[in-house]
Amino acid sequence: METYLVLRFGNQVSRDNFSVLWKQENVFVKFDFKIRKLYFFFSHLSVEYQFEISFENIWKIELYCPRDQATKFLLIQLLRSPRIHAKAESSGHHYGWVREVDFTPFCCIGQSSALCLELPNMLRLPKFHLDFVYYKENEEQLELMEGSPFSCSSGLVPIVNPPIGFDLPYKILFKINSLIQHGCVPGPAIDDDFYRLVDPKSTKIEYIESALDKLFHLRDCCYEPVRLLKEQFKGYATSTLLPRAPAISLCDGLVYVHRVKITPSKVYFCGPEVNLSNRVLRNYPEDIDNFLHVSFVDEDLDKVRSIALSPRSSSANEHKRTRIYERIKSTLRNGIVIGDKKFEFLAFSSSQVRDNSVWMFASRTGLTAADIRQWMGNFRDIRNVAIYGARLGQSFGSSRETANVSIDEVEVIPDVEVKRGEATYCFSDGIGKISQELACKVATKLGCSSVPSAFQIQYGGYAGVVAVDPTSPVKLSLRKSMFKYKSLNTKLNVLAWSKFQPSFLNPQIIVLFSNLGVKDQVFQERQCETIDKLNAMLTDPLIAQEALEMMSSGEITRVLKEMLICDYKPDAEPFLSMMLQTFRASKLMDIRFGTRIFVPNGRVMIGCLDETRTLEYGQVFLQVSRFSRELCNQSSHMFSVSSSNPNNFIFEGEVIVARNPCLHPGDVRVLQAVNVPALHHIVDCVVFPQKGKRPHPNECSRSSLDGDKYFVCWDHDLIPPLRFQPTEYIAAPTMQLDRDVTIEEVEECFTNYIINGNLRIIQNAHIVFADREPRRAMSHKCLELAKLHSIAVDFPKTGVAAEIPPHLRVNEYPDFMEKPEKWTYRSTSILGKLFREAKYIALHTSPKESFTLEIAKQYYDRHGSRRL
Template sequence: MNKIPLHFGNQVSGDSFSVLWKLEDVSGKFDFENKNLCFIFSHLSVKYKFEISFENIWKIELYLPRGQATNFLLIQLLGAPRIYVKDVSDVGRYEWVREVDFTPSRCIGQSYALCLELPKKRRLQKLHLDFFHYQENKNQFRLIEGSPYSFSSVLVPIVNPPTGFDLPYKILFKINSLIQHGCVPGPAIVDDFYRLVDPKKIKFENMIESALDKLFHLKDCCYEPVKWLMEEYKRYAASTRFQKTPAISLDDGLVYIHRVQITPSKVYFGGPEVSLSNRVLRRYPEDIDNFLRVSFVDEDLDKIHSITLAPRSSSANEDKRTRVYDRILSTLRNGIVIGDKKFEFLAFSSSQVRENSVWMFASRPGLTAADIREWMGDFRDIRNVAKYGARLGQSFGSSRETVSVGIDEIKVIPDVEIKKGQVTYCFSDGIGKISEELARKVATKLPCSSVPSAFQIRHGGYKGVVALDPTSSVKLSLRKSMCKYKSDNTKLDVLAWSKFQPCFLNRQIIILLSNLGVKDRAFLKRQREAIDQLNAILIDPLGAQEALEMMFAGEISKVLKEMLICGYKPDAEPFLSMMLQTFRASKLMDMRLRTRIFVPNGRALMGCLDETRTLEYGQVFLQVSRFSRELSNFICEGKVVVAKNPCLHPGDVRVLEAVNVPVLHHMVDCVVFPQKGKRPHPNECSGSDLDGDTYFVSWDLDLIPPRQIEPMEYIAAPTKQADHDVTIEEVEEYFTDYMVNDNLGIIDNAHVVFADSEPRKAMSPKCMELAKLHSIAVDFPKTGIVAEIPDYLHVKEYPDFMEKPNKKSYISKSVIGKLFREVKDIALPTSPAESFTLDLAKQHYDPEMEVDGFEDYLSDAFKYKSDYDYKLRNMMEYYGIQTEAEILSGNVLKMSKHFDRKRDVDAIKYAVKSLRMEARNWFNEGSDADNITDNAKAKASAWYHVTYHHTYWGRRYAEETQGMDRAHFLSFPWCIYDKLLQIKKDKKSKSGFWFCVIFLIFAFLVPIVLWLSLSGFFGGLILVFYRYL
């Protein structure tokens, strides 16, 4: 396509396109091999390029209007194109450099479609093959002149109501979200729309958020939102049932947080999303809407790579930066305005900086972002900018508040250190002790069914782990290595605790173990055993129960296990079957994408210190709980292999001797290291410590490597110290510079490639150099020292198991390649769980679940199921999760690109758990939750009936599903699984009782009848009579 007009704008009706910006002579190309659409053009004598990945295209329509001179190719976008500018600053060479929206009023950012004018004779090939949502029509189509609609001229599109309207923040946030996600066209948000969502101007004020939420979940863009809202309010007025809020009632410790994603050209509002609280949010609960989580992502919502912020031609020592860098830094410094709130930079946690995310706060009279930082602690002694930023974020780690521990209840104890030459090793780095009395109180608060042996904590300016000490009378014994800054906060916040955690191999560990002599057949055997176990769960009840107990923790796992124990068959009960199918698909997908293989003889364990000084160098104490409480704990003795992810150096893998130490028997589900020797074992494992790191530990003899090599020295580079107090502006600049220098992913990938292709594998010079660079890059958030990757360590060709379709690749001959090819054809990328059809409803309804009087509760049960399904479906659509089984189990196979499967799955689990708790509260209203009465059984029976009976299949309230595509869900009654299983057990018990009665009657009568039959004719008559009966 050459010299064609290109229009940016928005479709505002079925036949109209509102143009915001136009280019005349554009060359365009559909690149089907690399799956992207490219446009090149000149503007004001500067050469530009637009790139749009096919994934970023929602729908393509080719208009072939009769009687018009041109055809129109309308491309509806999910996000903005990647913009490049041709940099010719170097003589004799040029480079395409990333650019931000350069148009007047940022028109590209305000556009959600582009339209190409094509000559009538132009024919486009293959589009219908590559785009599922492609269609042609011969309707009339017109281009109309549009105007920018965004209130902000920098971060677009953000709208504000006109004068005379004072909308609540939450409503204004939802309106912006609707525009930014393409649910309504920006030009359609007019005064009449604002009037219909102003609580002061309409009588349906409690329905506004519900209506906007429903508008977000419509299948298609709503071109007439004013008309739609008026019709929606009419439905509300005519409805006889109480309209529910779309929000879920949250459990304690959870909060709703709004978030914003900023791309080089656009901005997206999201949420409010369920999140585990942190110390700061708990301190200011009334200001929860003044906190905002802000992330910086690329146009297709992938992570922003360093090349986007700094051209390839620049080095780490140059300050050559793109305008995308400037956009991020200016956003941090200037903040974000939403309505009457101005959000300013607050801080970022250690995980946030790796995800390019920060916290912002909207100051109010009496409380500013600076006030919050001052409350958090005294950071003035920290003169390194990177470390200063890290310490600010310490209070933002997701945690649970437990009890207060005063200064007088804490004892500071010395660290265990040893000096070797110029290096000082700290054996106790990050770990202290907790008394048994306090541990019990903390366990009750969490709550835990038993007292954990170790807790990862925050207390004031201290961070790390406290391990149980039965001999201690001091509540908390903390060490200097745990103290990061001064703080008066006395709350003990818990981030994690020791518990049963299954163990999995991954690529890095397999690469190193293979390099150290573990045979390929050992890994292949473990994978085949894991696959056989996953296949068996679909047909074998005992196998399914064991797999769930060993590999799948959580509330839903408990439900499934109880169903199996009660006698439900994995291939017969629809809910159980779909959950097990999804569990299997998720584990198989992990095997394919991450080479994640379950190891039965192993655990993932929190590291602790032997406070008794019993263990010698080279020894560990290892006691683990079993998956079943009926089984006693297992104390491991003999050789074990220990590693800590990430691990790149072959010396990161240690073979140690597990010994039985009676004075350490109180330590369960953690690996206890010695405080003796030439060097701490945790430090030998990837330079780790004891402040909460989780270790891979296995006593599987087939996985114990026959040899070891010396561990790498992990000595942090000296940090840069400022000669003044660190300013918040310096922290903001450091955050942006981190994005420029964040090359951990590049180093990790390069190591995988060279460990696969180099003759000496992970021991090759290239891999050894990458291991050193990785150590520097890991410490960058604390030191600010950049790990520069030389050209010879950049990858040119990838092994097949990395699945880089647009890159040059080869067939890997390593064990990773063998494992990949064994599993790739069975690991389905999408959910295999079939939907619950009408035929299945007729086939699988269980009449044994009917209890006398259940009919009296059907009306309420149907109402509650509709409410539950509505909230669950909204949650699924928001996160882009396809099936009920995925969102319930947390085994998510695919989700919206606005979210990350690894990062956001915990938030999803919290939301689902809260929804299930809300459903249980509905059930328990007006009844005793602990006693299963006949009425409770009848109510539970009704919940089952409205879910499974074919007469209720597909039924829901009409006003809730107008314009929506909603599946029939099965999980609703299993929120009260204990009641359903009790009904099932009672029916089994009754049928068993009558079977015993009949058996005993026959056992008693048969001998008598036989005896009488021998007594002649009278006996014969009796026998005839008996047979007749």
């Protein structure tokens, strides 16, 4: 399309009517079918703009070609808003594209669910039907109407409120907004008649919620929601089968939470969604609707990149902030208003900050966000903003409440420390002990079939891991390294516990292992073995059972294993067959896009401390559960049966220990696993010594024992023949204030994290330089990136950013990283070889049909019995 066209944003309000909110003339349009993106270029108020829409964010395209008219209209229904770029000066007289927010009056782009291109009738168009399933043409006339903005908010759009005189419950209003934002109902169609119908004063709330849910799940946009609601309510009035709340209640530890996703130009209400509970939500169960999970995402709902907030095209722009940065910052500062609720910033957990998410709370009489923070603990002694924010977030970690432990049942025991020169190392960093009696009580509360050997916990202001000590008479033995802040809370909350967890190779580990001498053939064999097993599980019930047992865990996996044990055939029983196909497809996609290769001779384990002081430096203790008979036969000389449980096996021999993510060759430790009878009570944990010149966890990417998980592998072919000294990671100095930290500073720290959260950029750069540099991961650039990575990992707790210098930025990528918009080259490394082999397999893997209601009816009767 070389012609300049007219572009309109708005909403389709009927089959042949389009309500226009914003219009732009002289627009150049480009369909790039190679990278599957649509671009618009134009100038508005002397500023050049570029709109970018991914094909995946286009719902359907319809071409209106009325006869005997000079123009035709291409109507594109959008799932998401376009990415907006503005041309800005970067340095001197050079210009570059910088991300922007909605610049139109009343944020009309964010209030639009479609765009309409006015085209000359003789203009030739691409063959849309080849790329868009929902493309069609018709000869009808499309009427263009002048529309009006309908959002009650001028910044976060589209958000609607009922007119004066209507008092809708929060949950109903939330659903209405969600319908508009997701394109289920046009915003202009929500009028007074609609609000009257959804007013609980005139209609039962169960009817309203059911009808709104049906609107949300319609396959097409509903242009007449009032008519549909009337029909639904009429059906309810004459039917004996009335709508009711779902019969399935949530399991213990789960809650329904409303969520809001904020993009640079739009807002989406989601849920309520099922979330793991946390200490705060459990303490305020009656206020669950006053909590809001808010995520800041890009237009495609993926994680927003730092460059969207702070362009880095040159040093002149290094500290420049875009309006997207200001949008996030102002949302945190000003909150979100939904009906009569105003949600204010509360805090964020460690996992949330990595996902650019926060918790907000709508204050009510007697309870504010500040009150909740005060209940959580006393943080006044913390004078570093980042640490303050991290400590606030500890109460929001997903957890299960198990037992109440009074203060007199807790002891504080000393840490195990050693001083080497200027450095002081803590061997017991983040770990304590739990008595056998309390561990049994906690395991029962968690529903564990056996008592775990270690628990990751929160207790008052303490956080870390407690390992079972059968000799301890004290319920909890905590250490100073576990203390984070002052709190009087005596409830023991469990975040995780030791159990079987399969291990997988990933690109970082493969790069380091390869650099340390592991041959390419070994990785290729492991990938081939994994794929062969995934293929065989579709027909062989024994292989299927073992694959499920060793590669995965969870309720669905348990059900499938029970079906196989009961002699259901994987290639004959429809539900089992399709679920196994889905499992296989998921694992193949992990291999294809993440080089995630299953390692049978390995585990992922929580780290623990040898409290008996038996292990020497260079040794570990390793006892594993769920050990397959096949592996046991292959490695019988390295394993012995546990004295505490005949189903557990103790490994003796060389073992690899690393913690993901790992970038430095010295992060991979090869240690000697030994049999220590006094430690036979510890299962599915890697036990480290408290002796030596330096803690082994500290040698592994400067990790600790506060809940970090370790990749542990005893596959002889994967043990690297070369060794590399672990590096000394020097912690970056933190800035201390001479006053109390303010909540506004915590909000700003969160926004700065999005800019300075360079983990993914550093990891990607390391992969590239390890692929191209002659010394690979041992090159100066990779070692420099490993140091930066250590700083970046600690940024949420220190506030010290990892600044990436220009010479470590990447301009060309290997083919296995699949970046079609960048310069790429064919990689000859092991990652390139694995990628191309997996790509071939994935391309020749046909998609399987879904287990639908129609298929269920075909194979089963109404009681769930198989039809003969």
